[in-house]
Amino acid sequence: MKDAASVGELRTLGIFRELSACGRQMLECGMQLNRFADAQTIINKGSSVSGAYVVVSGRLRVYSISPGGNEATLYFINPGEVCILALNCIFNNLKYPAWVQAEPDTRVGVIPSLTYRTLFQNEPSIQNLTVHALSVLVFRLMEELEHVHTLNLNERLAKFILMRSEADGELRMTQSELAAHLGSTREVVAKLLRKLVADRIIQTGRGSIRVMQRQALARLAG
Amino acid sequence: MKDAASVGELRTLGIFRELSACGRQMLECGMQLNRFADAQTIINKGSSVSGAYVVVSGRLRVYSISPGGNEATLYFINPGEVCILALNCIFNNLKYPAWVQAEPDTRVGVIPSLTYRTLFQNEPSIQNLTVHALSVLVFRLMEELEHVHTLNLNERLAKFILMRSEADGELRMTQSELAAHLGSTREVVAKLLRKLVADRIIQTGRGSIRVMQRQALARLAG
DNA sequence: TCTGTTCTGTATCAATTGCTACACAGGCAC
DNA sequence: GTGCCTGTGTAGCAATTGATACAGAACAGA
Numbered sequence: 001m002k003d004a005a006s007v008g009e010l011r012t013l014g015i016f017r018e019l020s021a022c023g024r025q026m027l028e029c030g031m032q033l034n035r036f037a038d039a040q041t042i043i044n045k046g047s048s049v050s051g052a053y054v055v056v057s058g059r060l061r062v063y064s065i066s067p068g069g070n071e072a073t074l075y076f077i078n079p080g081e082v083c084i085l086a087l088n089c090i091f092n093n094l095k096y097p098a099w100v101q102a103e104p105d106t107r108v109g110v111i112p113s114l115t116y117r118t119l120f121q122n123e124p125s126i127q128n129l130t131v132h133a134l135s136v137l138v139f140r141l142m143e144e145l146e147h148v149h150t151l152n153l154n155e156r157l158a159k160f161i162l163m164r165s166e167a168d169g170e171l172r173m174t175q176s177e178l179a180a181h182l183g184s185t186r187e188v189v190a191k192l193l194r195k196l197v198a199d200r201i202i203q204t205g206r207g208s209i210r211v212m213q214r215q216a217l218a219r220l221a222g
Numbered sequence: 223m224k225d226a227a228s229v230g231e232l233r234t235l236g237i238f239r240e241l242s243a244c245g246r247q248m249l250e251c252g253m254q255l256n257r258f259a260d261a262q263t264i265i266n267k268g269s270s271v272s273g274a275y276v277v278v279s280g281r282l283r284v285y286s287i288s289p290g291g292n293e294a295t296l297y298f299i300n301p302g303e304v305c306i307l308a309l310n311c312i313f314n315n316l317k318y319p320a321w322v323q324a325e326p327d328t329r330v331g332v333i334p335s336l337t338y339r340t341l342f343q344n345e346p347s348i349q350n351l352t353v354h355a356l357s358v359l360v361f362r363l364m365e366e367l368e369h370v371h372t373l374n375l376n377e378r379l380a381k382f383i384l385m386r387s388e389a390d391g392e393l394r395m396t397q398s399e400l401a402a403h404l405g406s407t408r409e410v411v412a413k414l415l416r417k418l419v420a421d422r423i424i425q426t427g428r429g430s431i432r433v434m435q436r437q438a439l440a441r442l443a444g
Numbered sequence: 445t446c447t448g449t450t451c452t453g454t455a456t457c458a459a460t461t462g463c464t465a466c467a468c469a470g471g472c473a474c
Numbered sequence: 475g476t477g478c479c480t481g482t483g484t485a486g487c488a489a490t491t492g493a494t495a496c497a498g499a500a501c502a503g504a
Binding site for chain 4: 408
């Protein structure tokens with residue numbers, strides 16, 4: 001790997017700590033680091049997958065696009081997490097089934113497919129990492145699917161704002177992006193936000209939302 | 223395992239074929255077989271998971287229940303497949319996050335948690351089985367999530383009937399069950415089915431649907 | 445400052461879906 | 475037969491959501 005700092009960071013994040021010397025060497029030789037200063041799409045649906053993706057810093061967003069062009073966020077990949085879809089593709093020789101977008105200031109390590117499969121066969125820690133990452137994703141997807149089935153858009157919006165806002169209540173995101181995350185349209189989101197503003201539960205600004213009453217929002221989230 | 227026929231069946235289904243002698247013995251000693259002659263709920267949300275579930279014959283249905291009481295099918299587990307949620311729970315010591323219902327004439331093998339974790343550590347074939355099963359589930363869930371976001375109920379209904387009907391076009395299922403699978407209500411499903419009947423794409427009967435024009439249905443499925 | 449772009453605020457109408465209510469048909473037990 | 479239960483067919487209204495349209499505010503750059 002060309003970036004020693006990133007190797008250290010990955011260890012700090014709890015990844016690859018228990019590798020054998022052999023495995024570590026394989027990893028450090030094979031891994032490549034990609035930096036994404038600006039938000040940009042880095043994988044398109046149907047792309048071939050070159051390897052396992054590990055987020056070092058920043059965040060990746062995995063989303064689908066409807067025939068009408070609307071986006072819907074499937075899930076996020078945070079620092080220290082592995083892109084499971086890419087793992088799937090590696091293990092099953094599939095094309096990538098969705099789009100991936102890097103948020104600003106994101107660094108991603110790429111472990112070539114062959115390297116990863118070899119590591120998986122020989123390193124218990126990689127086996128556990130893989131299974132655990134898959135497990136977490138399965139739970140997230142099931143939860144999301146359940147929410148889509150059981151909650152209406154207003155509840156999902158409230159939940160999303162709660163989950164994604166910072167400790168100070170700030171959520172920097174345009175209404176269009178918000179709508180994309182929820183698989184809806186900007187106008188509908190704007191209408192729902194309007195009600196929340198009228199009830200003084202949130203304040204809206206250009207490109208940002210500020211939560212004023214966290215508990216009230218939590219009640220609305222069902 | 224108390225049922226030699228089932229061990230053979232599982233091998234035929236491609237499971238546990240490549241176990242070491244030691245691993246096979248562990249499995250045969252520890253595995254229990256449960257038979258479900260009638261349709262019944264076998265796991266409730268929040269239950270503790272006693273082990274890994276392998277479907278020998280029949281089918282399991284995993285579903286969630288909304289606060290209002292509506293069911294929504296998350297996915298099915300077919301013969302030769304493992305219940306991944308149970309695996310998740312085993313590896314992460316979690317309670318089961320959904321309900322599971324056995325269809326009539328279903329047999330399920332249960333491998334105690336400890337046995338499975340030991341097998342996972344030592345048997346490459348179990349590692350692969352686990353990762354592959356998780357991968358397949360992730361893809362199914364993502365596909366379902368994408369469909370919920372991008373398709374309307376009519377399209378999802380058409381897709382469901384297509385996927386679940388037999389080769390002769392027969393689908394034995396009440397409209398209520400159909401609605402539960404889709405996370406909707408009977409009345410709405412009945413309304414949509416009515417249109418399909420009027421267009422002579424399907425015929426409806428008590429507890430069954432017969433596909434008359436498979437291609438027309440496929441077009442409607444988006 | 446001017447201009448073009450992005451984002452927000454708002455209104456209106458259409459389509460979809462959920463909810464309630466009720467009639468009728470088939471099957472089963474008595 | 476009679477009554478009961480389950481399942482289907484249908485109607486109508488309410489709520490949610492999507493689609494279209496347009497005006498104005500904030501922002502960036504020339």
